[in-house]
Amino acid sequence: MPPETPAPREIRGLPEGPVPVPAAVADLAAGVPLEPVWVNSLGGRTFRLGTSRYVKWAPADVPEIDLPGEAARLLWARPFTPVPEVLDGGADEEGTWLVTAALPGRSAVVPPWVDRPAEAAAAIGAGLRALHDALPVGECPFDWSLDARLATALEHLDAGDTPAAWSPEHRELTAADARARLLDPPPLDQLVVCHGDACAPNTLVGTDGRWSAHVDLGRLGVADRWADLAVATWSTVWNYGPGYEDHVYAGYGVTPDDERVTYYRLLWDAT
Numbered sequence: 001m002p003p004e005t006p007a008p009r010e011i012r013g014l015p016e017g018p019v020p021v022p023a024a025v026a027d028l029a030a031g032v033p034l035e036p037v038w039v040n041s042l043g044g045r046t047f048r049l050g051t052s053r054y055v056k057w058a059p060a061d062v063p064e065i066d067l068p069g070e071a072a073r074l075l076w077a078r079p080f081t082p083v084p085e086v087l088d089g090g091a092d093e094e095g096t097w098l099v100t101a102a103l104p105g106r107s108a109v110v111p112p113w114v115d116r117p118a119e120a121a122a123a124i125g126a127g128l129r130a131l132h133d134a135l136p137v138g139e140c141p142f143d144w145s146l147d148a149r150l151a152t153a154l155e156h157l158d159a160g161d162t163p164a165a166w167s168p169e170h171r172e173l174t175a176a177d178a179r180a181r182l183l184d185p186p187p188l189d190q191l192v193v194c195h196g197d198a199c200a201p202n203t204l205v206g207t208d209g210r211w212s213a214h215v216d217l218g219r220l221g222v223a224d225r226w227a228d229l230a231v232a233t234w235s236t237v238w239n240y241g242p243g244y245e246d247h248v249y250a251g252y253g254v255t256p257d258d259e260r261v262t263y264y265r266l267l268w269d270a271t
Contacts, residue, residue: 025055033050038201045057055099060094067096081130123211124251125251128198163177169265194227197218198235199238201235
């Protein structure tokens with residue numbers, strides 16, 4: 001990324017309208033039904049292939065989406081907790097792709113769970129706690145630490161990024177304000193292997209209302225548990241509206257920590 005270019009904001013969601021199918025994805029489908037299920041503003045796309053596989057695809061010129069890195073994280077995490085099985089991967093001049101096996105459950109932001117937000121939020125919290133408890137910190141080769149992320153945040157600010165382009169909660173800050181707050185982090189609470197993108201869509205929920213698996217672990221790494229909790233609770237506001245954050249905390253089994261939540265949400269925006 002050139003030094004004068006601010007970091008892009010990745011906006012993700014369910015597809016609206018037609019989604020172009022890369023040639024490699026069409027080849028992987030090999031005639032089975034192909035359905036786009038997720039897109040982002042960086043050009044990344046996820047497709048369902050039949051009923052048993054998913055393929056994530058990213059443009060070759062978007063280093064922010066590291067599918068080989070995600071594959072490595074899935075292979076490491078799978079012996080400890082339910083995450084997708086890696087089936088295949090590859091790259092060509094157009095992009096990279098990662099093929100995984102389908103898992104039981106549905107995303108916490110699609111029906112029926114989007115219409116049952118209290119249950120979904122509790123499942124998100126319980127699933128996050130189970131993930132943090134299951135993954136062995138001492139054996140994890142991946143880092144999502146405050147120090148590494150803070151360095152990235154400061155690089156973005158130096159490159160001209162500004163809170164005016166961040167979430168509404170932060171837009172009244174100046175770049176100097178944001179820098180000062182980022183340089184004053186709260187003490188470490190509990191080191192765990194974090195999901196790295198614990199937003200509501202990335203928890204799968206079974207028909208019994210319990211979490212069943214996690215997906216999209218491209219940023220998985222060791223960090224304070226509040227780095228995940230801050231974003232998991234915040235995402236319930238984006239996906240369900242206000243009023244469901246406490247259900248996540250209850251499902252996880254923790255009391256809200258406003259100082260750490262505030263800090264890690266700012267760090268999320270800045271990175």
